[in-house]
Amino acid sequence: MPEIILEDPDGTFAMLRDSVAAFAQRFDGARALRARRGAGKDIDRDIWSAMAEAGWLGLMLPEDLGGAGLGLSEQAILSEALGRALITEPLAQLSVFSGALLAGAEPGEERSRLAEGLISGSLVVSPVWQTTDGGYAAVSATENETGVTLSGTAGLVVAAVSADVLLVLARSGDDRMLVSVAAGSEGITVMERPTVDGATLAELRFDGCHVAADQILARNLLGSGLLDEAIQAARLTLAAELAGAGSKALEATVDYTKERVQFGKPIASFQAIQHRLVDMWSAAEFSCAAIVNALERLADEPGKPAALAVLAAKARAGDAAIDITRKAIHLHGAMGFTDECDIGLYMKRAVNLNATLGNPAQLRLQFVALERAA
Amino acid sequence: MAKQQDWNSLSDAEFRQIFRTWVDDNCPMHLRNMRKQRPVFDEVAEWYHALAEKGWLSPVWPQEYGGMGLNAAKHIIYVEEWARLGCPRIPDHGIGLVGPLLIEFGTEAQKAHYLPRILSGEDVWCQGYSEPGAGSDLASLRTAAVRDGDSFIVNGQKIWTTLAHCANWILLLTRTSRDEKVKQKGITVLLVDLTSPGVTVRPIENLRQEADFCEVFFENVRIPAENLVGEVDKGWNLAKAVLGHERIFLGAPSRPEVALSRLEQLAEARGAFADPAFVDRYARLRLDLYDLGSAFERFARQLRDNGTLGADVSVLKIFCSELYQKITEETLDIAGEEARFLDDLPAGNGHVDAMNLYLDSRALAIFGGSNEIQRTILAKAVLGLPS
Numbered sequence: 028m029p030e031i032i033l034e035d036p037d038g039t040f041a042m043l044r045d046s047v048a049a050f051a052q053r054f055d056g057a058r059a060l061r062a063r064r065g066a067g068k069d070i071d072r073d074i075w076s077a078m079a080e081a082g083w084l085g086l087m088l089p090e091d092l093g094g095a096g097l098g099l100s101e102q103a104i105l106s107e108a109l110g111r112a113l114i115t116e117p118l119a120q121l122s123v124f125s126g127a128l129l130a131g132a133e134p135g136e137e138r139s140r141l142a143e144g145l146i147s148g149s150l151v152v153s154p155v156w157q158t159t160d161g162g163y164a165a166v167s168a169t170e171n172e173t174g175v176t177l178s179g180t181a182g183l184v185v186a187a188v189s190a191d192v193l194l195v196l197a198r199s200g201d202d203r204m205l206v207s208v209a210a211g212s213e214g215i216t217v218m219e220r221p222t223v224d225g226a227t228l229a230e231l232r233f234d235g236c237h238v239a240a241d242q243i244l245a246r247n248l249l250g251s252g253l254l255d256e257a258i259q260a261a262r263l264t265l266a267a268e269l270a271g272a273g274s275k276a277l278e279a280t281v282d283y284t285k286e287r288v289q290f291g292k293p294i295a296s297f298q299a300i301q302h303r304l305v306d307m308w309s310a311a312e313f314s315c316a317a318i319v320n321a322l323e324r325l326a327d328e329p330g331k332p333a334a335l336a337v338l339a340a341k342a343r344a345g346d347a348a349i350d351i352t353r354k355a356i357h358l359h360g361a362m363g364f365t366d367e368c369d370i371g372l373y374m375k376r377a378v379n380l381n382a383t384l385g386n387p388a389q390l391r392l393q394f395v396a397l398e399r400a401a
Numbered sequence: 402m403a404k405q406q407d408w409n410s411l412s413d414a415e416f417r418q419i420f421r422t423w424v425d426d427n428c429p430m431h432l433r434n435m436r437k438q439r440p441v442f443d444e445v446a447e448w449y450h451a452l453a454e455k456g457w458l459s460p461v462w463p464q465e466y467g468g469m470g471l472n473a474a475k476h477i478i479y480v481e482e483w484a485r486l487g488c489p490r491i492p493d494h495g496i497g498l499v500g501p502l503l504i505e506f507g508t509e510a511q512k513a514h515y516l517p518r519i520l521s522g523e524d525v526w527c528q529g530y531s532e533p534g535a536g537s538d539l540a541s542l543r544t545a546a547v548r549d550g551d552s553f554i555v556n557g558q559k560i561w562t563t564l565a566h567c568a569n570w571i572l573l574l575t576r577t578s579r580d581e582k583v584k585q586k587g588i589t590v591l592l593v594d595l596t597s598p599g600v601t602v603r604p605i606e607n608l609r610q611e612a613d614f615c616e617v618f619f620e621n622v623r624i625p626a627e628n629l630v631g632e633v634d635k636g637w638n639l640a641k642a643v644l645g646h647e648r649i650f651l652g653a654p655s656r657p658e659v660a661l662s663r664l665e666q667l668a669e670a671r672g673a674f675a676d677p678a679f680v681d682r683y684a685r686l687r688l689d690l691y692d693l694g695s696a697f698e699r700f701a702r703q704l705r706d707n708g709t710l711g712a713d714v715s716v717l718k719i720f721c722s723e724l725y726q727k728i729t730e731e732t733l734d735i736a737g738e739e740a741r742f743l744d745d746l747p748a749g750n751g752h753v754d755a756m757n758l759y760l761d762s763r764a765l766a767i768f769g770g771s772n773e774i775q776r777t778i779l780a781k782a783v784l785g786l787p788s
C-alpha cells in the first residue's frame with residue numbers, strides 16, 4: 028500500500044516504522060481511542076509517557092535542548108506510521124508545534140525546563156494561540172512591573188485539561204509574545220468540547236491572569252518567521268498522519284472486500300468496487316508523493332517553493348484521507364456504519380486532522396495567493 | 402376511534418391543509434426536529450398514541466382495518482407534511498411493513514389479531530431480513546425454519562435489525578428449503594414473538610454511537626405454525642410485493658432538505674454567503690435539491706396516474722442519498738477548523754448539528770438496497786444492459 032518513499036541509507040526510517048509497529052502491539056490505537064473517548068479525556072497520559080520513552084516527543088528538538096535533533100523527514104515517517112496505527116495522541120500540536128516554538132525561543136531557564144519536560148513527557152505543553160475559527164488568539168498581554176497580565180480568549184486548545192504548561196501567544200502592542208503559563212493558574216477558565224475522534228478541544232478564557240517576567244519566552248514573533256515555521260512543520264506532520272490513516276483505511280477495505288462474499292463471490296471481484304478501490308489507492312499514492320515533494324522542497328528550496336509544497340501536501344493528504352475513508356465506510360456496508368468497526372474511527376480521525384490548521388479549500392486558496400504574489 | 406371520511410375525495414390542497422393543521426397542533430413541540438433519526442418507542446410514545454387515537458397512524462391501510470385508506474397521492478402529502486413539520490420518526494415497521502403484508506396476504510385471524518395491536522402500540526415490530534452473510538445478496542439468507550408438528554423450529558441469526566431492542570415482534574424471513582438454481586425459492590415469512598425462549602437481542606452502536614440497530618439470535622425457537630404468512634417456500638415474492646410504492650420515499654427530498662436548511666443557517670451565521678466560491682457551491686446544491694423535487698414529482702405523478710412504479714424509481718434514491726452526503730460534507734467544509742467538533746456548532750441564535758447529519762448521511766447510501774445495487778437494477782431493468 029502507498030507509503031512515503033524516502034532513501035533510507037542508515038535505516039533510520041525503517042527503525043522508526045518498526046518502533047511504531049512494536050508500540051502498536053502494546054497500545055492498540057483503536058482500543059485506546061475508545062477508552063479515552065469513554066473517559067471523556069483529552070489525552071491518554073500513559074500513552075503519552077510511553078511515546079516519550081520511545082523518544083518521539085523530542086524527535087525534532089535540537090540536541091542542546093535534549094532532543095534527538097532529527098528533521099521533518101523522520102517526523103513525517105513517524106507520524107505516517109502513527110496515522111496507520113491510529114495512535115491519535117496529538118503529536119502535531121504538543122510535540123511538533125510546541126517544540127518548534129521552544130526551539131525558536133530565547134535561551135533561558137524556563138525554556139530549558141519546558142523542553143526537558145516536553146521531551147521526557149513529564150510536562151504536557153499545550154500551545155494556546157488560535158481562535159475557534161483558526162485566527163490568532165485574542166489574548167492580550169499587558170506589561171507591568173512584575174511581568175504581564177493576560178486577558179482574552181483562545182480556542183482549539185488540545186490537552187487543555189491535562190496540560191501542565193500553556194504556551195500562550197499573546198498580543199502585546201502590535202506584536203506577539205510567547206508566554207509560559209502554569210496550567211491551572213488563577214484567572215484561567217477552561218471550557219472543553221468533545222471532538223469527533225474521541226478527544227476534546229477547549230476554549231480558554233484569561234481574566235487578568237498574572238505571569239512573572241521570567242516566563243516570557245520570546246518577543247516580537249510576528250516578523251521572526253518562527254510561527255510560520257512552526258505551522259509549516261505541524262502541517263506537514265498532519266499531512267503525514269493523514270496519509271498514513273488513508274493508506275491504512277484503503278488496506279483495510281481491500282482486505283475486507285476480498286473476504287466479504289455476496290452473490291457467491293468476493294465483492295472485490297465486482298468491477299464497480301474495483302474501480303472505487305483503485306481511485307482510493309490513487310488518492311493515497313498522490314498524498315505520499317505530495318509529502319515527499321514537500322520534504323524535498325524544504326531541504327533544497329526553503330522559502331516560497333517549500334511553503335507552496337507544504338500547503339499542497341496538507342491539502343492533498345486531507346482530501347485523499349477524507350475521500351478514502353468515506354468510500355471505505357460505504358464499501359463495508361452496514362458494518363461500516365457501526366462503532367465497533369475500526370474503519371469509522373479512521374474516518375473520524377481524518378475529519379479532525381483534515382480540519383486542523385486549514386482544510387483543503389483554505390490551503391488551496393493560500394497556495395494560489397502565495398504563488399501569484401509578486 | 403371515529404369513523405373516517407373519504408380522504409381521497411378531497412382535493413390535494415384541502416387534504417394537505419387539514420392534515421398539516423392537526424399535526425402542527427398535536428405533535429408535541431419537544432419531539433420536533435429530533436437529533437436522533439430512529440428514536441425508540443418510549444421516546445415518541447405520546448406522538449404514536451395521539452396519531453392512533455385520531456386514526457391517523459396508518460396512512461395506507463384501508464379504513465376497515467383502522468387506517469386512513471390514503472391513495473398514493475395523498476400518502477405522499479402525508480409524508481411531506483410530516484417531514485416539513487419536523488415530526489419524529491416513530492417505530493413504523495408494523496405500520497409500513499407488517500400491516501400491508503397481512504392485509505394483502507394474511508389470514509382473517511392474523512389480521513384480526515395483529516392489526517389492532519399495532520395501532521394500540523402494544524406490538525412494536527422490526528424487520529428481520531438481513532443476516533451476517535446476506536446483505537445485498539438477501540436471497541442467500543440461511544436462518545432455518547424446520548417444521549415440527551404444529552410448529553416451526555427456528556435457528557439462525559439476523560443483523561442490522563433496526564429497533565429490535567424496543568420491539569416485541571419481528572417479521573422474519575427464513576429458509577425452509579434450498580433450490581440450488583434459484584435462491585429466491587424456499588424462503589418463508591414468519592411472525593415471531595421476540596419474547597419467545599431462545600431469542601437474544603444484542604444492540605449494536607452505530608457510527609453516531611447510538612444503539613439503533615441490533616443482532617438477533619435464534620436458538621431452537623418454537624414458532625406456532627399459525628404464524629406463517631402465505632405459503633411455505635413462497636415468501637420471497639410476498640416480501641417484495643409489500644415494498645410497492647413505498648420505494649419512492651427512499652428518494653424523498655426531506656433528508657437533503659433538512660440538511661440544506663442547516664447548511665444555510667451555518668453559512669448565514671458565518672458570513673459564507675459573502676464568499677462567491679461558497680455561493681457557487683451552494684447554488685449547485687440548492688438546484689440539485691430543487692431538481693430532486695422535480696424528479697420526485699415526476700414519479701409521484703406516475704404513481705397518481707397508474708398506481709404503480711417501475712424499476713426506474715431507483716434513480717431517486719441514488720440522487721437523494723448522494724445529495725444528502727454532498728450537503729453535509731459542504732457543511733463541514735464551511736465549518737473550517739470547527740469541523741472537528743462532535744457536538745452541535747453555534748450558529749446565530751441556535752445550533753447546527755453538522756456532525757450528526759454528516760455521520761447520518763453515510764447510511765442512506767447503504768440501506769434499502771445500496772447505491773451499487775440500485776445502479777445494477779437500473780442498468781438491467783431500464784437500460785437493458787447485458788450481463
Ligand SMILES: Cc1cc2nc3c(=O)[nH]c(=O)nc-3n(C[C@H](O)[C@H](O)[C@H](O)COP(=O)(O)OP(=O)(O)OC[C@H]3O[C@@H](n4cnc5c(N)ncnc54)[C@H](O)[C@@H]3O)c2cc1C
Binds near residue numbers: 290359535564774
Ligand atoms: C442504518 C441501517 C439500518 C438497517 N436496518 C435494517 C433492518 O431494520 N432490517 C434489515 O433486515 N436490514 C437492515 N439493514 C441492513 C441493510 O439492508 C444492508 O446493510 C444492506 O442490504 C447492505 O448489505 P450489507 O450491509 O451486508 O453490505 P454488503 O452487501 O456486504 O455490501 C458491501 C458493499 O459492497 C457493495 N456491493 C455489494 N454487492 C455488490 C455488487 N453486486 N456490485 C457492486 N457493489 C456491490 C455494496 O454496495 C456495499 O457498498 C440496515 C442497514 C443500515 C445501514
